[in-house]
Amino acid sequence: xxxxxxxLQQVINGVSLGAMYALLAIGFTLVYGIMELIxxxxxxxxxxxxxxxxxxxxxxxxxxxxxILTGLALVGALAFxxxxxxxxxxxxxxxxxxxxxxxxxxxxxTTGMITTIGVSYILFNVILLGAGADAKNYPNPMPVVRxxxxxxxxxxxxVLIWGISFVLMLGLQLFVSRTRLGKAMRxxxxxxxxARMMGVDVDRVIVTAFFxxxxxxxxxxxxxxxxYNYTSFLxxxxxxxxxxxxxxxxGIGSITGAMLGGIIIGLIETLGGQLIAVRWTDVIIFSIxxxxxxxAPSGLLGRAAPTKS
Amino acid sequence: xxxxxxxxxxxxxxxIAGSFASRTVFAAEKSITIGITVPLTxxxxxxxxxxxxxxxxxxxxxxxxxxxxxxxxxxxxxxxxTTTAGxxxxxxxxxxxxxxxxxxxxxxxxxxxxxxxxxxxxxxxSRGNLATITPSxxxxxxxxxxxxxxxxxxxxxxxxxxxxxxxxxxxxxxNYMAQVLKVKKVYILDDSGAYGVGMANAFEEQAKKNGxxxxxxxxxxxxxxxxxxxxxxxKALKPDALYYGGVxxxxxxxxxQSYDIMPDIIKAGGDGVYGAPMLKGSGFPAMxxxxxxxxxxxIAENPDVKPWIERYTKKYGQxxxxxxxxxxxxxxxxxxxxxRVAATGKPVTRDAVRDAIQTTHLKTLQGExxxxxxxxxNSRTVSVFRCYHNPQYPVEDSLHQYKYLGVAPQTA
Numbered sequence: 001x002x003x004x005x006x007x008l009q010q011v012i013n014g015v016s017l018g019a020m021y022a023l024l025a026i027g028f029t030l031v032y033g034i035m036e037l038i039x040x041x042x043x044x045x046x047x048x049x050x051x052x053x054x055x056x057x058x059x060x061x062x063x064x065x066x067x068i069l070t071g072l073a074l075v076g077a078l079a080f081x082x083x084x085x086x087x088x089x090x091x092x093x094x095x096x097x098x099x100x101x102x103x104x105x106x107x108x109x110t111t112g113m114i115t116t117i118g119v120s121y122i123l124f125n126v127i128l129l130g131a132g133a134d135a136k137n138y139p140n141p142m143p144v145v146r147x148x149x150x151x152x153x154x155x156x157x158x159v160l161i162w163g164i165s166f167v168l169m170l171g172l173q174l175f176v177s178r179t180r181l182g183k184a185m186r187x188x189x190x191x192x193x194x195a196r197m198m199g200v201d202v203d204r205v206i207v208t209a210f211f212x213x214x215x216x217x218x219x220x221x222x223x224x225x226x227x228y229n230y231t232s233f234l235x236x237x238x239x240x241x242x243x244x245x246x247x248x249x250x251g252i253g254s255i256t257g258a259m260l261g262g263i264i265i266g267l268i269e270t271l272g273g274q275l276i277a278v279r280w281t282d283v284i285i286f287s288i289x290x291x292x293x294x295x296a297p298s299g300l301l302g303r304a305a306p307t308k309s
Numbered sequence: 310x311x312x313x314x315x316x317x318x319x320x321x322x323x324x325i326a327g328s329f330a331s332r333t334v335f336a337a338e339k340s341i342t343i344g345i346t347v348p349l350t351x352x353x354x355x356x357x358x359x360x361x362x363x364x365x366x367x368x369x370x371x372x373x374x375x376x377x378x379x380x381x382x383x384x385x386x387x388x389x390x391t392t393t394a395g396x397x398x399x400x401x402x403x404x405x406x407x408x409x410x411x412x413x414x415x416x417x418x419x420x421x422x423x424x425x426x427x428x429x430x431x432x433x434x435s436r437g438n439l440a441t442i443t444p445s446x447x448x449x450x451x452x453x454x455x456x457x458x459x460x461x462x463x464x465x466x467x468x469x470x471x472x473x474x475x476x477x478x479x480x481x482x483x484n485y486m487a488q489v490l491k492v493k494k495v496y497i498l499d500d501s502g503a504y505g506v507g508m509a510n511a512f513e514e515q516a517k518k519n520g521x522x523x524x525x526x527x528x529x530x531x532x533x534x535x536x537x538x539x540x541x542x543x544k545a546l547k548p549d550a551l552y553y554g555g556v557x558x559x560x561x562x563x564x565x566q567s568y569d570i571m572p573d574i575i576k577a578g579g580d581g582v583y584g585a586p587m588l589k590g591s592g593f594p595a596m597x598x599x600x601x602x603x604x605x606x607x608i609a610e611n612p613d614v615k616p617w618i619e620r621y622t623k624k625y626g627q628x629x630x631x632x633x634x635x636x637x638x639x640x641x642x643x644x645x646x647x648x649r650v651a652a653t654g655k656p657v658t659r660d661a662v663r664d665a666i667q668t669t670h671l672k673t674l675q676g677e678x679x680x681x682x683x684x685x686x687n688s689r690t691v692s693v694f695r696c697y698h699n700p701q702y703p704v705e706d707s708l709h710q711y712k713y714l715g716v717a718p719q720t721a
Contacts, residue, residue: 006545013537064592128392133351135561135590155569228534229565230590232352234395235534273538279528281538 005151010270016158016227018266019165023220024243025250025258026172027093027213033189033253034209040116041096043240044123045089045214049221050231051131053085054138062139065229069141077141082164085218092123093214094207102203120236127233135232138225161223168219169259172212176255181208189253242269245289251302260300340381341657343368343643344409346420346430346441348390348397352558355585355705356632357422360444361386362625363633364419366617367640377644378651385415389426395532396558399503402426403433410437416662417441417643419636423556424448424475424504427468431460434467440663442469442639445632447580447604448507449476452683466684469666471635471642471675472604473689475504478579479511479554481691481717482602486550487519488718490575490600496548497526498539498563500555500581508579509554515720516552524548531559540570550575553582561590568595580604583694584630585705593698596710600695603631606675607692607713614674618708628708631692638673645671691717 024046031039060077062069069077100119104112145156176182181204187195188205196202224239225231246265250257265285272281292299345364347357368382376382387405391398402421409415410433418434418441421427427446434441451460451468461467486492495516499509506528513523524546527539536559543551551574553563560582567576577600581587588596608614614634621629646665650657670679679687694711702709 003545006541009541009545010538013535013541017535017537066594125392133354133390133392133395134586135352135558137590137592224534228562229595230534230562232395233392234532238533269535270538270541274542277527278539278542279530282530 006274007271008150009152010274011267012152012154012158014267014270015263016161016266017269018246018263019161020220020223020227020239020262021243021246021265022259022262023165023168023216023223024239025247025262026169026255027217028244028247029250029252029255029258030185030209030213032247033255034185034192034206035112037101037112037116038244039096039210039213040113040240041100041119041123042093042116042213042217043236044120044127045092045096046217046221046224046240047231047233047236048092048123048127049085049089049214049218050138050225050235051127051136052088052218053081053222053225054136054231056081056084057139057141062141064137065140067139067141068143070143074141074143078160081222082219085222086215087218089218089221090211090215093210093217096214097206097210124233124236131233133233135230138229138231140226140229142226157227161227164219164223168216172216173255175212181205185209242285245285248289249292249299251299254299254301257299257301339379340376340383340414341416341647342383342385342412342414343640344385344387344405344415344418344420344441346387346389346402346405346409346418346426347422348426349386349388350390350392351394351396351398352561352586352590353390353396353422353556355589356445356557356630357390359585359630359633360420360422360636362621363444363629363636364640366621366624366633367637367644371644378648378657380647380651380657382644382647383414385409385412389421389423396556397421397423397426399425399429403429406430406433406437410434410439415439416647416657416659417666419444419639419643421446422632423502424451424507425502427451428460428503431468432462435461435463435465437659438463438465438467438663439659440467440469440643440666442471442642442666444471444636444639445580445604446470446504447472447475447478448504449474449511450503450507452685454683465663466667466680466682467663469639469642469680469684470686471639471673471678472580472632473686473691474604475508475511475579477689477719478602478604478691479508479513480515480720482552482577482579482600482693483512483515483519483521484718484720485600485693486516486552486575486577487521490550492521492550492575494522494524494546494548495550495552496524496543496546497552497554499526499528499553500531500559501528502531502555504581505555505559507554508581509552512552512554529555529559529563531555533559534562536562536566537570540567544571548574550577553578556581557584557586557590560587564591564595564599576600578602580631583711584632584707588696588707588710589705592704596696597698598696600693600714601711602694602717603692605631605635605692606688606690606716607631607694608634608675609708610713617674627703628706630707634674638675638678641673642666642669642671642678645669689719693717 250261
């Protein structure tokens with residue numbers, strides 16, 4: 001017997017998770033598309049973003065889940081926290097690029113990737129030492145509003161998560177497809193040498209990619225905190241690895257692919273947990289990573305073959 | 310004026326002479342060391358500090374009175390937690406056990422806090438014949454003679470406890486659920502750790518014996534953030550109660566997310582959901598109504614213990630936890646053993662201290678402590694609590710945020 005209300009509830013849970021993974025996956029994909037670099041520091045830029053969002057909310061005098069705001073005050077508080085988390089994460093991402101990666105430009109192979117692993121550990125330990133190891137009770141000023149839909153429950157939080165994720169992804173898509181800088185990004189992704197010869201400032205494109213990817217990770221991080229009412233120095237790793245899988249599944253380098261991959265991974269996690277067993281979901285997700293890498297490295301929406309020389 | 314050469318010769322000689330002099334003249338400068346091994350890094354840190362403070366109270370009291378039988382008590386504190394684990398780390402605990410065994414001045418140890426660490430340490434401590442007294446690790450396997458080849462390969466009991474084990478903690482809570490809370494259907498979760506799995510299994514076995522329906526039993530990955538999937542699945546099965554075996558790293562997320570998904574069912578856990586890390590990380594309203602147990606008698610409201618609590622609170626600026634008492638008791642047991650060995654005139658070695666601990670009959674905060682031949686405490690009391698928010702006290706103050714309900718029924 002299949003209980004459709006429960007399945008619907010798991011789909012709702014999965015889309016919320018997926019929206020978060022998608023925002024995080026975009027950061028991997030943007031940077032990979034332009035530099036062919038997997039940026040492992042992204043995991044912990046995300047983690048730091050959640051702390052910055054928490055501090056921003058605490059700065060407004062909020063703590064725990066019992067201080068509820070409504071109307072304009074709620075919108076204002078959330079906007080402030082989102083701006084703080086996104087700006088700080090964005091700047092942090094740019095700093096990582098400027099300090100640790102730019103000096104290595106032109107050095108081939110895996111040097112850049114390994115450097116980002118090192119940076120990731122530094123960020124991880126900075127938060128561990130600075131903020132402590134205990135799990136943090138994340139302030140959440142959102143009122144508990146619930147709607148019953150076909151036996152499943154949708155929370156106001158979830159609607160907000162979907163809405164904010166959608167707006168951010170739409171904004172990114174418009175930026176990349178409509179603006180001059182977006183065009184430069186696409187050109188660099190296609191062939192950075194040719195783009196440089198055509199007068200594209202490749203360094204500026206790279207900085208933009210890092211900023212946008214990291215800022216979206218900051219948004220995902222605040223969403224994470226508000227969704228789970230929790231953060232800790234540990235959160236980057238599991239969320240980051242799944243988002244990375246989402247980016248690979250969608251076709252690394254493809255922005256729409258990352259969004260699609262995120263939602264699919266979110267749904268696999270919840271529906272797999274419901275229909276098979278929760279302890280198997282990691283096995284399923286990471287088997288997908290391996291299978292995609294081996295049999296379809298371009299993913300769902302990725303380019304058929306790399307155009308780089 | 311001495312030349313450099315004479316100085317080189319004379320200085321060590323003077324130092325040696327000096328040390329001999331001090332040994333003979335000032336007997337009180339004799340010292341021995343006891344270890345304290347608890348996870349001070351990671352999500353268990355707050356509970357670990359309460360244990361360390363309890364143990365240090367006993368040591369500081371003894372040293373303030375001129376030491377024990379002429380010995381000043383030194384303490385070596387080792388951290389069983391690591392940043393990679395984010396909580397207690399059995400591999401680190403094993404390393405620490407080797408350090409303790411290698412240090413000949415160490416005659417006994419207080420710790421570990423966690424059963425997972427205990428499983429990693431026990432065999433090493435056994436081979437070194439170094440006794441350890443745990444104030445909180447409750448997994449029964451470690452002291453079970455069935456597993457002696459694994460945890461006590463040298464034969465003698467070295468793993469003593471001032472708390473009882475999950476062989477009583479889990480089942481007694483299952484009795485409480487069946488007899489007092491009238492639970493019919495329960496779902497069980499654990500955090501995949503040695504302690505959590507043991508608790509949950511012991512609970513499950515007794516729950517079935519009590520005629521409860523166990524709807525399912527799942528293991529959680531404690532580093533995972535999202536438990537909404539499993540909790541949604543559980544909600545659909547409509548249980549009366551959820552039982553969680555495990556510590557705070559996963560526990561906090563279980564408390565928060567189960568509050569969102571099924572706020573109204575009975576939720577209970579063991580001593581892993583009792584204490585400051587759970588309270589601070591989950592906060593209220595998520596913790597409201599949770600049942601928890603500790604594997605020791607509850608003595609904080611005992612008038613004899615009040616002055617001790619006041620002294621503790623004054624010294625550390627924060628109230629004690631349930632396992633501060635058992636840590637203090639465990640340390641008293643070690644100090645008493647040292648005293649009894651010294652009184653016989655024999656040298657205070659770790660072998661002699663172990664033998665003396667085995668024959669302990671000591672009045673402590675929780676009453677008289679004595680051990681069976683496996684190292685388990687003879688008292689089998691499991692205390693039940695329920696969390697009610699008391700806004701007059703800090704949220705992490707476990708003495709005021711949990712209300713004592715009584716002793717859980719023993720299995721007849």
